[in-house]
Amino acid sequence: MEDVILESFLNKEKTYRVLFDQLQKETAVHAFLITGEKGTGKRTLARLMAKTILCSSGEKRPCGVCRNCVMTEKQEHPDIILIEKGAPIAAGIKKDRNTIPIEDIREMIRLCGIRSTDGNKRVVLLFDADKMTSQAQNCLLKTLEEPPSDTYLILATDHTESILPTIISRCRILRTSAWDDEYIFSVLDRNHVMGDHSADAVAAAGGSIGKALELTSDDAYWKLRDEVMSIFFRTTSRSDVLKISNQWKDRKQDADQLFSVLESLIEILTEYRFFHGKRTDLSAFPAQWREFAGQAKEEDFVALTECVSSARKQLQFSLNFQTVLEKMIFTFIGEGNAWLQ
Numbered sequence: 001m002e003d004v005i006l007e008s009f010l011n012k013e014k015t016y017r018v019l020f021d022q023l024q025k026e027t028a029v030h031a032f033l034i035t036g037e038k039g040t041g042k043r044t045l046a047r048l049m050a051k052t053i054l055c056s057s058g059e060k061r062p063c064g065v066c067r068n069c070v071m072t073e074k075q076e077h078p079d080i081i082l083i084e085k086g087a088p089i090a091a092g093i094k095k096d097r098n099t100i101p102i103e104d105i106r107e108m109i110r111l112c113g114i115r116s117t118d119g120n121k122r123v124v125l126l127f128d129a130d131k132m133t134s135q136a137q138n139c140l141l142k143t144l145e146e147p148p149s150d151t152y153l154i155l156a157t158d159h160t161e162s163i164l165p166t167i168i169s170r171c172r173i174l175r176t177s178a179w180d181d182e183y184i185f186s187v188l189d190r191n192h193v194m195g196d197h198s199a200d201a202v203a204a205a206g207g208s209i210g211k212a213l214e215l216t217s218d219d220a221y222w223k224l225r226d227e228v229m230s231i232f233f234r235t236t237s238r239s240d241v242l243k244i245s246n247q248w249k250d251r252k253q254d255a256d257q258l259f260s261v262l263e264s265l266i267e268i269l270t271e272y273r274f275f276h277g278k279r280t281d282l283s284a285f286p287a288q289w290r291e292f293a294g295q296a297k298e299e300d301f302v303a304l305t306e307c308v309s310s311a312r313k314q315l316q317f318s319l320n321f322q323t324v325l326e327k328m329i330f331t332f333i334g335e336g337n338a339w340l341q
Helices: 002-012 014-025 042-054 067-073 102-112 134-145 165-169 181-190 198-205 209-216 219-233 238-248 252-274 287-295 298-316 321-337
Strands: 031-035 080-083 122-126 151-157 172-175
Touching: 002 014, 002 042, 014 042, 031 042, 042 067, 042 122, 042 151, 080 102, 102 122, 102 134, 134 165, 181 198, 181 209, 198 209, 198 219, 198 252, 219 252, 219 321, 238 321, 252 287, 252 298, 287 321, 298 321
Parallel strands: 031 151, 031 172, 080 122, 122 151
Antiparallel strands: none
């Protein structure tokens, strides 16, 4: 499977072909920062890079069969130092903490000072890089300024805004991007998670493999999604709005997830209308919304998106959730009813 995934990266963008060619020829820099949305393959890319760096084959790297490749695939290679939140490598540090402390960075530096197993290379995988404390980041900065010649540091994060600019400036930036639906379907199939919700999960994932995998088995998500579909797309009578809002008035804690689900449903309709998504399954939508998806103007889609965006902003100012919800429902009823036959 590793070979399949590597080939997928290589076929995706020229950047990755150049990157792995440099890693094979040992001409790459020694510090990388992989950024991108959650689920777009940052950790997978980092591990493939580590496998290529440590591979002992004299020809194609990674070969996938040498001792180093096998140990890397099993996540058992002694020359890979893994740092991530909740799994400290330094002694005496409490597990499951939400930050990476300076002690872990100091321990990493100590380990990098020890001769590697084969006297060759060492790779540091630093996931959740944005979770480093300010002290940890400043400590890491010293290593990035003068990295050991045989050590590669590969950082990964969803949030570069939480990382010191001086760290970012000393790393080569690699940005992962969304995967196409066909490839995500192939990953779901390889992981044996294809099921009743697979098509909807891919549509809602926004190009994120991780999110698609997560959604396929998240029963609570699909229950909420059905609720959202009923409230905003199946409600046609304005007289039902008060009853619905009364049922939801004490669920403000679910507002953010409600908005996210609603946005994903709007994206499905938008994809169908404007981005060649004619294979998108709209069977869960009532007839009027299928008509909308086939014929509505761009400004109609914009109005729905802005309706949700405005609701998010209004709740930030502590406006009454019930009032905000009612206004949204009225907007959707008005748009949907315009397409009733």
